[in-house]
Amino acid sequence: MNKKYLYSALVLGSAILWQSCGSNDGAGQQQAAGLQQPTIPVSTTTVQKQIVSGLKSYPASVVPLQETQIFAEVTGYITKILVADGASVSKGQALYEIDRVRYQAAVDQAKATLEIAKANLDRVNKDLGRYQTLAEKDAIAKQTLDYALTDVNNQKAQVQGAQAALTTAQTNLQRAVIRAPFSGSVGISQVRDGALVTAGGTLLNTLSSINPIAVEFQISEREILEFSNYQNGKAATEITVQLPDGTNYSEVGKISIIDRAVDPQTGTIKVRANFANAQNVLRAGMNLTMMVKSTSSTEQLVIPFKAVQDQLGVYNAYVVSDSSTVTQRAVELGLKLDELVVVESGLEEGEKIVVDGIMKVRTGAKIVENNEQK
DSSP: OHHHHHHHHHHHHHHHHHHHHHHHHHHHHHHHHHTSOOOEEEEEEEOEEEOOEEEEEEEEEEEOSSEEEEEOSSOEEEEEEOSOTTOEEOTTOEEEEESHHHHHHHHHHHHHHHHHHHHHHHHHHHHHHHHHHHHHTTOSOHHHHHHHHHHHHHHHHHHHHHHHHHHHHHHHHHHTEEEOSSSEEEOOOSOOTTOEEOTTTOEEEEEEOOSSEEEEEEEEGGGHHHHHHHHHTSSOOOEEEEOTTSOBOSSOBEEEEEOSSOBTTTTEEEEEEEEOOTTOOSOTTOEEEEEEEEEOSSOEEEEEGGGOEEETTEEEEEEEOTTSBEEEEEOEEEEEETTEEEEEESOOTTOEEEEEOTTTOOTTOBEEEOGGGO
């Protein structure tokens, strides 16, 4: 009797277990069916090649063609400041005066010393002439003639020393008046009347040339040939700058210098363009945007700029495969052309990329093309 009950219980348990497993398998299949990846509607376009023309922009800064710090050249007190802060000056214009009366007195004293030395030389020369005449008649000891020759030589040295002292005094007198070494604009004076300055140790002001003026910027090493052609006149371009307030500077510049070497760390090289600056609009150190109008000599890859995703300075595009899935790919961009942008690397002609809907897709996502959105 117990065996019959045991057999019935085993059969009933097996049936319940089979029903439970079958129910779980069905739920798993239903859950898997519910997790199938949905297709994402996007618009796409094909990567194409064309001749491009547009503006390249570069961060730039204003650099004077000439700039120098003006130091005191003699020691003394500032007695005159002859130019206003920030004024435009011409080459040779007097800027500061340092104890000029004192250095004029030193010149006068050196002149007097030189005159005395010359007079003494004239006297000993006459004495030597008389002694030589007497020596020819054996009317004087030879030693006296030797002394006379020594006196002449000594006095000549005195004249040379006095002449050197006069030259030094005259140089100091000239340096007591600080003059502009070239035309330009001075900054705010670092000293005031009555200040004690030291030769070579006290900064008085800074002088910068203003017209023409240079604007420097960095280009990629791949652009060296292009900019060399601009510099040599082998290719036409228009070079302008945008001021910090967003307005365009009225003058057009010209490429003047391409630096001698590429920076191996950045792969860039410095370029300088010169601009007329008669109104002193461009100031030394000003940050600008350099705008270079460029036309490609060969066809280049272009895509819509909105197809590019910027992730902390790294640009990406989503490429569509034959199976309608997308893959994110890093791209390097070139010239910006209104709604289009040149692709330097990362894509090939004829590849299909996502244009609208890039924020909704990820690598491996399944897409459906809906190009009516374009």
